[in-house]
Amino acid sequence: MKKISRREFLKNTGVAAGAAVGGGLLLSGCTSLGKGQASAFGAQTDPTKIPGKWDFEADVVIIGSGAVGLPAALRAVDAGASVIVVDTNYDVGGHAITSGGNCPLGGGTSYQIKYGIQDDPDTYFKDLTDWSVTEVSGLAEYRYNDRGVQRALADNSAPTFEYLLANGAAFADRAPDNSGAHATGISARREHHTLWTEGQSLESPAGAGGTSLIRPLEVTARNKGVQFLLNYHMDVIFRESLTGGRVLGIQAHYTPTILPGESAPLQSFRTNGNIDFAQEQVTVGARKAVIIATGGNTGNVEFRRIFDPRLTEEYALAADEYSPQDASGEIAAMTIGASLWGTANQTMDRNGSLRKRSIIGTRTNYIGWTPASPIFPKIKYTGLNVRNWQDAIIVNQAGNRFYSETEDGYPNGTAEGFYNQFGGYVHGDWRNPTKINYSPKNYIDAALAINEGSAAPDFASGPQWAIFDSEAALRERWTELIEQSETADPNLFFKADTLAELADKISACTYQYYRMPGSVLQATVDRYNAFVAGGRDEDFDKPTPRYRIEKPPFYAAWATFAVHDTYAGLRINMKCQVQDIKGQVIPGLYCGGESAGGCSQHGLARCLTQGYIAGYEAAVTG
Numbered sequence: 243m244k245k246i247s248r249r250e251f252l253k254n255t256g257v258a259a260g261a262a263v264g265g266g267l268l269l270s271g272c273t274s275l276g277k278g279q280a281s282a283f284g285a286q287t288d289p290t291k292i293p294g295k296w297d298f299e300a301d302v303v304i305i306g307s308g309a310v311g312l313p314a315a316l317r318a319v320d321a322g323a324s325v326i327v328v329d330t331n332y333d334v335g336g337h338a339i340t341s342g343g344n345c346p347l348g349g350g351t352s353y354q355i356k357y358g359i360q361d362d363p364d365t366y367f368k369d370l371t372d373w374s375v376t377e378v379s380g381l382a383e384y385r386y387n388d389r390g391v392q393r394a395l396a397d398n399s400a401p402t403f404e405y406l407l408a409n410g411a412a413f414a415d416r417a418p419d420n421s422g423a424h425a426t427g428i429s430a431r432r433e434h435h436t437l438w439t440e441g442q443s444l445e446s447p448a449g450a451g452g453t454s455l456i457r458p459l460e461v462t463a464r465n466k467g468v469q470f471l472l473n474y475h476m477d478v479i480f481r482e483s484l485t486g487g488r489v490l491g492i493q494a495h496y497t498p499t500i501l502p503g504e505s506a507p508l509q510s511f512r513t514n515g516n517i518d519f520a521q522e523q524v525t526v527g528a529r530k531a532v533i534i535a536t537g538g539n540t541g542n543v544e545f546r547r548i549f550d551p552r553l554t555e556e557y558a559l560a561a562d563e564y565s566p567q568d569a570s571g572e573i574a575a576m577t578i579g580a581s582l583w584g585t586a587n588q589t590m591d592r593n594g595s596l597r598k599r600s601i602i603g604t605r606t607n608y609i610g611w612t613p614a615s616p617i618f619p620k621i622k623y624t625g626l627n628v629r630n631w632q633d634a635i636i637v638n639q640a641g642n643r644f645y646s647e648t649e650d651g652y653p654n655g656t657a658e659g660f661y662n663q664f665g666g667y668v669h670g671d672w673r674n675p676t677k678i679n680y681s682p683k684n685y686i687d688a689a690l691a692i693n694e695g696s697a698a699p700d701f702a703s704g705p706q707w708a709i710f711d712s713e714a715a716l717r718e719r720w721t722e723l724i725e726q727s728e729t730a731d732p733n734l735f736f737k738a739d740t741l742a743e744l745a746d747k748i749s750a751c752t753y754q755y756y757r758m759p760g761s762v763l764q765a766t767v768d769r770y771n772a773f774v775a776g777g778r779d780e781d782f783d784k785p786t787p788r789y790r791i792e793k794p795p796f797y798a799a800w801a802t803f804a805v806h807d808t809y810a811g812l813r814i815n816m817k818c819q820v821q822d823i824k825g826q827v828i829p830g831l832y833c834g835g836e837s838a839g840g841c842s843q844h845g846l847a848r849c850l851t852q853g854y855i856a857g858y859e860a861a862v863t864g
């Protein structure tokens with residue numbers, strides 16, 4: 243097959259600036275897949291029609307270059323396999339590079355030993371299968387974990403940490419703690435931290451700690467000969483038959499990121515080892531195995547609603563602006579017989595899976611993207627960081643308050659505060675749940691429960707809006723950012739001289755399922771102002787409401803909570819081999835991280851460890 247450069251491809255296909263080819267993903271502010279947006283997936287070829295000739299071939303083909311993909315690539319190449327990593331994004335890293343880089347790896351890491359923390363794989367295993375540990379909401383986060391998956395994680399966690407260090411990951415040399423993440427287990431401090439202090443750039447799109455984890459691993463992988471096929475979205479996994487036989491390769495379609503005003507696709511920060519190819523479709527044969535490392539399903543509205551039907555389109559996936567987690571790995575694998583697993587973990591909306599953050603006026607409420615980030619032109623605004631929720635109220639799509647704005651979402655699970663609070667913990671003791679301060683109050687369920695103004699068929703709750711006035715903007719020092727936000731996205735930020743006019747503007751938002759009556763918003767603000775005057779929030783007990791909302795212009799900023807982790811996915815065994823509905827291994831297919839089921843632990847640790855396991859097994863077991 244003739245290879246052409248990307249520039250040539252764009253010229254030949256007549257792709258205009260600002261447009262994408264092949265149903266590419268990345269042009270608007272948010273890439274979550276909603277109704278009618280299946281175009282992010284390419285042609286759904288019959289997965290048993292094996293191509294006569296592959297465009298590329300390797301021993302191990304890894305789909306996704308995030309927390310699973312990079313350690314998997316390193317392990318496979320160390321075991322003597324040739325490796326191609328395919329990623330739909332313009333650069334490596336996935337959500338892992340946007341992450342805080344806090345990794346709850348335990349079981350006796352060299353850092354735990356150095357800083358006198360007692361831990362071993364048995365303790366880690368017992369911790370993460372202890373039914374009796376409940377969050378303060380009462381939900382038991384470890385109860386429904388798959389014991390086999392968990393045992394493999396416990397046994398491989400410390401070796402993964404040492405392997406990451408050996409391959410360049412830059413962890414801060416300090417005592418592990420339990421702050422910065424969730425579900426670290428209670429018996430030992432396990433959170434290892436990376437550091438990144440240099441802000442956002444092409445090297446570090448989100449300017450976050452995950453950069454110090456991902457970039458060094460990437461350098462080592464490229465130096466060891468791992469090849470990267472970027473800008474390709476895997477759509478099909480080929481298998482000999484739908485019910486039997488080996489997995490043989492994949493098909494993907496081209497998804498360059500072309501920023502507004504540009505004609506050439508965005509380039510990855512590093513390019514050595516990149517495969518230069520730019521045709522509409524590509525097929526990649528896997529002589530030994532395919533590893534699914536696609537990051538989960540919470541960016542795919544219809545798929546995530548399998549677990550929680552309330553999560554309709556208005557809810558965005560955190561960091562979706564950088565890379566998708568669109569269930570494509572799960573769907574391709576299920577098409578060839580794979581089973582889902584451990585679904586309770588995702589249905590329980592605990593442990594940070596749904597989050598209220600403090601950045602309003604951005605759709606994912608999470609990262610404050612700055613102009614230094616390479617993807618800023620597509621996001622367009624940094625959002626407004628709320629220092630004090632006394633400066634705003636939150637209303638639902640109908641214009642009514644429903645909660646005390648100073649409250650957070652679910653209280654954290656076993657993060658540091660909870661860890662300290664859980665005095666007298668005894669593993670598996672049925673009395674443990676009585677030792678926590680039970681507090682099931684929750685902003686997010688309050689928001690979802692309202693359904694005011696919703697309609698058939700989905701009865702979606704619609705967005706939530708932060709409402710504030712010009713005085714609040716001054717107190718928060720938002721004036722400059724507001725000017726930027728006003729021109730950024732007509733869906734996320736509104737300004738008006740009256741509350742009635744503001745309600746009209748909000749009603750024009752694509753995600754509103756209801757016309758917000760101006761009279762309702764006015765009445766809500768009037769009532770709140772009366773609470774400020776009286777010194778008591780009679781409706782929702784916000785602690786001493788402080789400021790009236792009265793000085794125009796009035797503002798509305800998107801304050802809808804974000805969807806975060808995926809906690810259920812493909813059924814895997816202890817080697818990370820994908821299994822079918824009968825419990826049989828699908829030969830040549832592996833999965834790890836947020837696309838895999840059986841583990842309720844938040845974030846990086848399980849993903850890195852499963853990458854560590856899957857990469858090796860794919861190379862040696864095939």
Ligand SMILES: Cc1cc2nc3c(=O)[nH]c(=O)nc-3n(C[C@H](O)[C@H](O)[C@H](O)COP(=O)(O)OP(=O)(O)OC[C@H]3O[C@@H](n4cnc5c(N)ncnc54)[C@H](O)[C@@H]3O)c2cc1C
Pocket residue numbers: 305306307308309310311328329330331334335336337338339340341342343344345346422423474475476477535536537538560561565566567568570571608609807834835836837844845846847849
């Ligand atoms: C802002 C933020 C902060 C976080 N902070 C922390 C933290 O401090 N500690 C912690 O433990 N966890 C944290 N997390 C969670 C952690 O980053 C994720 O759990 C982890 O990165 C998931 O790893 P993964 O490999 O499964 O997916 P990802 O790291 O997201 O990688 C998936 C990759 O697959 C690619 N991909 C998807 N579909 C396809 C396809 N069809 N074809 C080709 N490529 C595809 C994506 O582009 C992406 O590169 C954070 C997450 C976010 C968003």
